[in-house]
Amino acid sequence: MRNVWPLLIAGSLGAMGVQVASADNYQLLVGSYTAGQSQGIYRLNFDSATGQIDARPLQVIQSENPSWLTLSRDQQRVFVVNENGPGQTDPVGRVSSYAIDPKTLVLTLINQVQSLGNEPTHSSLSLEASHLFVSNYSVAEDPGGTLAVLPVAADGSLKPVVQMSSHPASRVNPERQMSAHVHATIPSPDGQYVFSNDLGADKVFAYRFDPKANPDLPLTPATPSFVQLPPGSGPRHLLFSADGKHAWLTMEMSAQVAVFDYRDGKLEQTQLVDLAAGQPVSDKAAAALHASRDGKFLYVSNRGTANQLLVFAIDPATGHLKELQRRPVEGDHPREFSLDPSGKFVLIANQKSNQIVVVERDAITGLLGKTVQKLPMDAPSDLKFMVRQ
Numbered sequence: 001m002r003n004v005w006p007l008l009i010a011g012s013l014g015a016m017g018v019q020v021a022s023a024d025n026y027q028l029l030v031g032s033y034t035a036g037q038s039q040g041i042y043r044l045n046f047d048s049a050t051g052q053i054d055a056r057p058l059q060v061i062q063s064e065n066p067s068w069l070t071l072s073r074d075q076q077r078v079f080v081v082n083e084n085g086p087g088q089t090d091p092v093g094r095v096s097s098y099a100i101d102p103k104t105l106v107l108t109l110i111n112q113v114q115s116l117g118n119e120p121t122h123s124s125l126s127l128e129a130s131h132l133f134v135s136n137y138s139v140a141e142d143p144g145g146t147l148a149v150l151p152v153a154a155d156g157s158l159k160p161v162v163q164m165s166s167h168p169a170s171r172v173n174p175e176r177q178m179s180a181h182v183h184a185t186i187p188s189p190d191g192q193y194v195f196s197n198d199l200g201a202d203k204v205f206a207y208r209f210d211p212k213a214n215p216d217l218p219l220t221p222a223t224p225s226f227v228q229l230p231p232g233s234g235p236r237h238l239l240f241s242a243d244g245k246h247a248w249l250t251m252e253m254s255a256q257v258a259v260f261d262y263r264d265g266k267l268e269q270t271q272l273v274d275l276a277a278g279q280p281v282s283d284k285a286a287a288a289l290h291a292s293r294d295g296k297f298l299y300v301s302n303r304g305t306a307n308q309l310l311v312f313a314i315d316p317a318t319g320h321l322k323e324l325q326r327r328p329v330e331g332d333h334p335r336e337f338s339l340d341p342s343g344k345f346v347l348i349a350n351q352k353s354n355q356i357v358v359v360e361r362d363a364i365t366g367l368l369g370k371t372v373q374k375l376p377m378d379a380p381s382d383l384k385f386m387v388r389q
Contacts, residue, residue, distance in 0.1 A: 024049040026341055027058065027105050029078065030349070030356070031066045031382035035088070038378035041066045041080065043107065046385070048342035051358050051372040061098070061107055064090045067381040070123045070132070075386055076100055077156040078107065079125070079132055085118035085139060093120045095134055095150060097158045105386050111157045116164060117146045122184040122237075125152070127191030130211060131218060132158065135182040135196070144169070144179030147196045147205075149218060163217050170202040172232040173253065177202070183236045183252070189244030193222055193265040197235040199252060203228055204235055206265060227267050230254060237288060242295045246319025255284035255302055257312075259319050271320045275302045275310055288336045293343060297324075297366035301334040301348070309334065309348065309359075311366055327368045331355050338383040345372070349380035356380055 028046045032038040040063035045054040067083040082094040093115040098107040117136025124133050132152055138145040149163040167180045181200035187209065188195065196205040204227040211218035229235055234253030240262065241247065247260040247267060259271035276283040285304035291297065291314065298312040298321060307329050312321035331350030338347050339361065346368060348357045356377050360369035 024342075027386045027388075028053060028347070029069055029071075029107075029382075029384045029386060030377060030380050031069045031080065031384075032377070033067060033083070033351070033379040033381055034063070034065050036354075036378045040064070041069070041107070042377070043105065046340060046347075048340050048344060051340075051345045051360065053347070053356065053358065053373060053375050055375060059106060061109075063096060064088070064094075066096070068120075068122050069382050069384045070125055071384050071386070072125060072129055072156075076102065077110075077129075078384070079123055079152075079158070081115065081120040081123050081134060082112075083119050083121055083137075093117050093136055095120060095123065095132065095158055097152075097156050099156055100386065103388065105388060110155070113150065113158045113160055115148050115150075116161045117148060118143070120148075124184070124186050126187050126194075126209065126211075131209075133185040133187070133194060133196075134161075135185050137181050137183060137199075138179070139181075141179040145182040145198065145200060146180070147182050147185055147219075151211075151215075162215070163219055165196070165205075165207075165219065167196075167198045167201045167203065167205055169200040170231060172202060173234075176200070176234065176253065177232070184238060186238045186240070188262070188265065189240050194219060195238055195267070197238055197249065199234040199236060202231055202233055202235065204238065204249065204267065206267070208265070222265050224266070227260075227269070229258065230256075230272075236286060239289050239291065239298075241291065241314075241319055248289055248291075248298060248319070248321070250286040250289050250300060252286050253284060255279075255286045255304070255306075257286070257289065257298075257300055257321065259321060261319070270318065273312070273321050273323075275300065275308075276304075276306055279306065287334065290337065290339060292339060292363075292366065294363075299337065299339070299346065301329070301337055303333045303335070307332055307334060307350075309337065309346070309368065311368060313366065324365075325367050327359070330357050330371055330374070335380075336382045338385065341385055341387065347383050349377075349383050351379050351381055354378050354380075356383070
């Protein structure tokens, strides 16, 4: 089903834009791909009492391929990667910064800069919000993917790229690993290190982050400078535990999750979990992962022909995973998902079936229940919640 919403002028609010949300209401930002009917970023109301997303947008921000949204901790800014590249309407990869009104949550563009790479697919903020780390995936072998570092000014505006880094490819898979493909870059819990997951290299690269020592080159290789992963595994997204002692990594091409102990800039693998053991290659396309707020459960999406959300119990001492449930996402290609702030629902962005699916979640057992809504949305790619201050 395609997006049935009418075209709205960028930045328009409509009558609902000034309504005051109840304690059970949150606002949801949806990033998307715009090759079809999507206009860009959608701001919607979500009722955590019922699990319903209001189909009437509060705001539509016209933007080319705003596929990933990074909220600042104070929720005063949102940084958006515009996943553009050759052959698209806009062939230039870009990054956009928006201000968020603390009362209305209306988004206003601050500025936009080039990412100096093709198909920027992910971004993250340093802990003190001084720098944005952008992962230029680059679908094509030439020029390949890069990590770009952009300073962030006090007013939230993005400055031009000050540093770029690239990695040698593993070349294990001749179709997908003939060059670097940086998929995500994440700061460590203490903010002193940065870890860059390169699908094309089968490695997670480690950097020391010290902008005070050298503002123009804030990243330097750490020791050790990378974590080696299984050949052809294709690392994608990394998530640290709330206490900073463990980390989990999805490996897209092998449909696995690697579990690590973390200490002083070093990741040590302690477990490897198969999402599609014994299944055909078409079932192997691991993507997003998120933990519950209480740190007891990890949720992982697997795309391909599997199209599942997997639920794991987390051992608090080791970070190890025990599978509890495999649930169909009732759609195609769950690129991202999000647990709502109440913890009672999980929202799934099914990119290729053009829908957001809302399912119930039991906060005690971690298990996923019945589907409460399927909202038509053209090529959704990311979901982020906002709360009024």
